[in-house]
Amino acid sequence: MKTMMTCLSLLFCLGLFAQMDSQLLKDIEDIEKQVIEWRHDFHQHPELSNREFETAEKIAKHLESLGFEVKTGIAHTGVVATLKGDRPGKTVALRADIDALPVTERNDLPFKSEVVTTFLGTETGVMHACGHDTHTAILMGVAEVLTKNKHLLNGNVKFIFQPAEEGPPPGERGGASLMIEEGVLENPDVDAIFGLHINSSTPVGTIRYKPGGTMAAVERFVITVKGKGSHGSAPWTGVDPILISAKIIDGLQTIISREAKLVDEPAVITVGKITSGTRFNVIPESAEMIGTVRTLDPDMREMIIRRMKEMAPALAKAYGGDAEVEFQNNTAITYNDLELTADMLPTLKSLAGEEKVELVKATTGGEDFSFFQEKVPGFYFFLGGMTPGNTTPYPHHTPDFMIDDDGMLLGVKSLSKLAIDYLNK
Numbered sequence: 001m002k003t004m005m006t007c008l009s010l011l012f013c014l015g016l017f018a019q020m021d022s023q024l025l026k027d028i029e030d031i032e033k034q035v036i037e038w039r040h041d042f043h044q045h046p047e048l049s050n051r052e053f054e055t056a057e058k059i060a061k062h063l064e065s066l067g068f069e070v071k072t073g074i075a076h077t078g079v080v081a082t083l084k085g086d087r088p089g090k091t092v093a094l095r096a097d098i099d100a101l102p103v104t105e106r107n108d109l110p111f112k113s114e115v116v117t118t119f120l121g122t123e124t125g126v127m128h129a130c131g132h133d134t135h136t137a138i139l140m141g142v143a144e145v146l147t148k149n150k151h152l153l154n155g156n157v158k159f160i161f162q163p164a165e166e167g168p169p170p171g172e173r174g175g176a177s178l179m180i181e182e183g184v185l186e187n188p189d190v191d192a193i194f195g196l197h198i199n200s201s202t203p204v205g206t207i208r209y210k211p212g213g214t215m216a217a218v219e220r221f222v223i224t225v226k227g228k229g230s231h232g233s234a235p236w237t238g239v240d241p242i243l244i245s246a247k248i249i250d251g252l253q254t255i256i257s258r259e260a261k262l263v264d265e266p267a268v269i270t271v272g273k274i275t276s277g278t279r280f281n282v283i284p285e286s287a288e289m290i291g292t293v294r295t296l297d298p299d300m301r302e303m304i305i306r307r308m309k310e311m312a313p314a315l316a317k318a319y320g321g322d323a324e325v326e327f328q329n330n331t332a333i334t335y336n337d338l339e340l341t342a343d344m345l346p347t348l349k350s351l352a353g354e355e356k357v358e359l360v361k362a363t364t365g366g367e368d369f370s371f372f373q374e375k376v377p378g379f380y381f382f383l384g385g386m387t388p389g390n391t392t393p394y395p396h397h398t399p400d401f402m403i404d405d406d407g408m409l410l411g412v413k414s415l416s417k418l419a420i421d422y423l424n425k
Contacts, residue, residue, distance in 0.1 A: 024420075027148050028412050031141045035412060036405045038062075039137035040111040046100030046126045046133070048119065049164035050174045052077040055098050055136065059161050062140050066147045075178035079161040082188065083146055085153025085423065092422050093158040093185070093193040093376075094415050095176075095369060096132070096139035097165035103127040106399040120170070129401045131198040131385060136161060138196070138411040145416050155423040156188055165368055167220075167330055176371040185375055192340055193378040194418050195369045196411055198385040201393045204407040206384035207352050207414065208360045211341045213265075214380060215334035216294040217301055218366030219327050223248060223289040223312050225276075227321040232281035239320040241287035242276050247319060248312050249274075249289070255307045265296040267304060268364050294364040296333060332370040337377035344379055347421045351413050365396075379418075383411050 038058075047055050056077045063070045068081035077098075082091075104125030105113045115126040128134075143159050164174030185193075202208055225245050230238025252269050260267045269291065276287030293308075295301035309325045316323035349357045360382075369380050385403040386393045394400040 024145070024149050024152070024416065025413075027145045028141075028409070028416060031144055031412065032409045035137045035141040035408055038140055039133050039405065039408065042098075042133035042136055043109075043128045044111040044113055046113050046115055046128045048102060048117065048126060048169075049099040049166050050076045050168050050172055052098050052163045056161070056163070059098070059136065059140060063143060063159070066144055068143075074182050074184060075163055075174050077163040078179050078184070080184055081143070081159050083143070083150060083153070083157045083159070085155050085157070086151045087154045089153070089155025089423050090191040091156040091158055091188045092419050093160055093190045093372070094139055094142060094419060095160040095162055095193060095195045095372065096135040097162050098132055098136045099163055099166050100126050100128045100132065101130060101166055101397060103129040103397065103399055105129070107402055109402075127399070127401075129398060130166070130396045131200070131401075131403050132165065134198045134385065134403055134408055134411070135196065138408055138415065141412045142415045142419075145412065146419060149420075152420050153423050157419045157423075158184075158188070158190060160184055160193075176368040180371060180375060185372070190376050192337075192422060193372045193376055194344075194415060194422075195372075195378070195380045196383045196414065197367070197380070198403055198407060198411065199382045200386055200396060200401055200403060202382055202384040203386050203388050204384045204404050205352060205388075205410060206356045206358060207348050207381055207410070208358045208384075209336070209341065209345075209348070209379075209381040210360055210362055211336050211338050213296045213333045214336050214362050215331075215367045215370070216268075216296050216362070216364045217298075217333045217370070218330040219293040219295075219301075219305065220330050221291055221293060221308065221328070222326045223291075224324045224326075225287045225289070225316055225321055226323070227283070227285060227287075229285040230283045232283055235283060238283045240283050241285065241321060242283075244316050244319045244321045244323070245274055245276065245287045245289055248315050248323065251311050251315050252308060255304055255311070259307060260300055260304065265300060265362070266294075266364055267296070267300055268292070268294040269304065269308070270294075292330075293327075294366065296362050296364070298333075331366040331368045332374055334367045334370040334380055335373050336379050337373070340377045340379050343425065344418055344422065347417050348381070348414060351417060352410060381414075383407060383414070
């Protein structure tokens with residue numbers, strides 16, 4: 001009799017959970033159209049890092065309509081709200097980045113960005129060329145879904161809408177690190193954090209992940225080369241900083257090709273900008289190079305930075321000039337907590353299907369979600385946004401970057417269920 005009662009209780013609980021999941025799924029599917037509309041609006045009206053004023057206002061207005069006490073102005077334009085479940089427990093955070101890029105869009109879309117601004121003295125278009133518009137819309141949808149289903153929560157969900165993931169403008173601070181300084185992981189204290197990034201080369205319906213180090217630490221460097229100006233017709237009377245810069249750029253790549261142990265982890269040194277000179281027949285006095293270093297291993301990072309600081313001045317001196325090297329750390333290694341990742345994989349597989357949750361290698365892209373992961377266990381994964389059958393997806397940060405709206409529903413499902421399952425474990 002006791003065994004029968006236990007079985008009946010179990011069947012009742014299973015039926016109750018199935019009913020809960022059914023209602024949750026219906027709420028998620030019902031909001032898909034609205035999530036896509038939000039995404040189109042954000043895409044059409046993008047804003048650069050630390051300038052996401054209208055974006056933040058739209059987010060806050062939506063959260064307030066759900067009954068949240070909303071905190072705004074965190075790290076300049078960040079928005080945060082906390083949902084308290086019907087029962088006490090831990091606190092899980094869900095994060096979305098909200099900023100766009102100084103890229104002029106080439107796509108022919110009805111919601112194409114026509115925004116133009118001045119960035120670092122240059123006129124440019126503004127575009128959500130990395131998918132942050134989708135992240136923002138997805139998390140707004142998750143907030144509404146979980147508000148309707150807070151009876152499923154043993155604890156709290158903190159929604160973090162983060163500005164300046166792409167990096168604040170020169171001379172300013174922002175992004176995840178500043179949000180942390182301003183207490184975003186406190187009151188209530190966050191026990192774990194989840195984040196996603198939609199991907200233009202991952203098919204819709206697919207989720208990709210990697211335990212441990214999944215994205216690279218990012219350093220921004222500036223190399224200032226000082227030479228001696230002269231007439232372009234008489235280079236022997238001066239010291240050419242442009243020539244020295246070319247030698248330095250060439251030399252830096254030997255650190256990667258001959259000194260970095262690439263069989264352990266990949267590494268990259270890229271010079272993305274060089275500025276020098278004013279006229280075709282004038283050898284200038286100085287040149288400036290700006291670039292990035294990407295590493296997935298702390299020891300390799302230390303070695304590369306040390307060798308760059310040694311090599312650039314030495315090469316400049318060999319050609320009669322001087323060079324100074326300065327570094328700025330932009331992100332740490334995006335590190336997925338091993339235990340948390342293992343615990344939450346069944347949730348993702350139950351939503352996407354076992355064969356659609358793929359283990360991948362680390363990438364040399366960077367993410368300041370890593371700063372959250374330095375403070376609390378975190379899990380960051382990639383969401384498919386490529387139209388099935390597309391064999392030529394455009395990369396992120398390009399004028400032709402495009403995301404399929406059909407990929408967003410799985411994003412809402414994933415973050416919603418990750419929060420519920422984490423709090424109810």
